[in-house]
Amino acid sequence: MRARLPLLAAASLSGLLALTGCVANGGSSAATHKALTVESTSSACIVSDSEAPAGSVRFTVTNSGDQVTEFYLLGDDGLRIVGEVENIGPGLSRDLVVQLAEGSYFTACKPGMTGDGIGKTKFTVTKSDAAGGLNVDLAAQIATANTNYASYVQDQVDQLLAGTRDFAAAYTAADDDDARALYAPTRAHWERVETIAESFGDLDPKLDLREADLEEGQEWTGWHAIEKDLWPANAEPGFQPYAPEQRKHLADLLVSDTETLDSKVHGLTFTLAQQTNGAIGLLDEVASGKVTGEEEFWSHTDLWDFQANIDGAKVLYAGVRDIVKEKDSTLARTLDREFAALQSLLDAQRVGDGFKLYTELSTGEIKGLSDQVNALAEPLNQLTAKLVL
16 A cells, blocks of 8 residues: 545456356346356365356356355456355255356355355356357446456455454464465455555555555554564564564454455445546556555565556456457557566566565566556556546
8 A cells, every 4th residue: 555645436346257247046048048057065166067158157056065155157367256146055056147258267166155265167168159149238248347346356355354364363373484474365365456445444554554654643553564573674673573462453453454344345336437447546556566666665575466456457457348349449459468468577577376575576677567567557547538438
């Protein structure tokens, strides 16, 4: 988070979805209808087939476990929510009907409706001449994008809350190695939907304020206050690590503020302008903090944040991409190209499941990232005017 003027409204959208039509418990054309079954247990998510022809697909989800469950159809990145059916009690079944374009997807279940989910499996939609065209009605496309982005935000914050609880427990117990290992991966869920949190008054500064942005007399809480304590060797000379009671205080606040965020995002709705402005806002976060190395001042895990902000922006863009293609195919091609170029630069900095520390980047590598962020920012800034005006 950087210091900013108060926002007037939530500014985010997404669901790296292929803009499919999605209706729970709905019907579909018999000519293109593919019926599949899903068995969700406490330890598995079993789909009756791993592929279907393009067109309408019905997933009948049966909960054979002992917890309320959810079923997700995800995009090819494993993040965006193309469709979901939730609150399926033990012994019950519910239908999810989606209209799918040719491509790669993933299926997954979430027993207990918390955490990352289980049984994530690739699902392929093949080309089908009989499927006909997808719904291209603009209003329907926008409504679908809005609905799926709301689901995406809720899912990311749910995962943020689960990870934050684990992180806080490790930090409070002085398991610093575990806490440091959880820090960047857990924050990724926050960074993907960061612009949403910024719309809730003082919740964002409570969770994500940097020390450099503190006002006189303001209590410093949140991720970065704990970050400094976990990486004391990178702090200023004379810094004194926190006492156990201060650790517990910060950890408890981090969990409780994240719980508040989780309660606020459930039931949110979004507009097309909020979606496009959200993508622009996430790239602004990259330009103002991540690409400068100022966000993660002590841990130097800025590239994890960088990737998560780009994940969120790509999800936002993908949610409206088919609409952009209809209105301005040249802009869509430009955005596709610039997103891919930026992702290629980030991929070059990967180490295992993570990234190099920001301090390990050369001046040339940092400049290359900065230049590509700017190259993406120019066409991305055209989105709102192109789609809304």
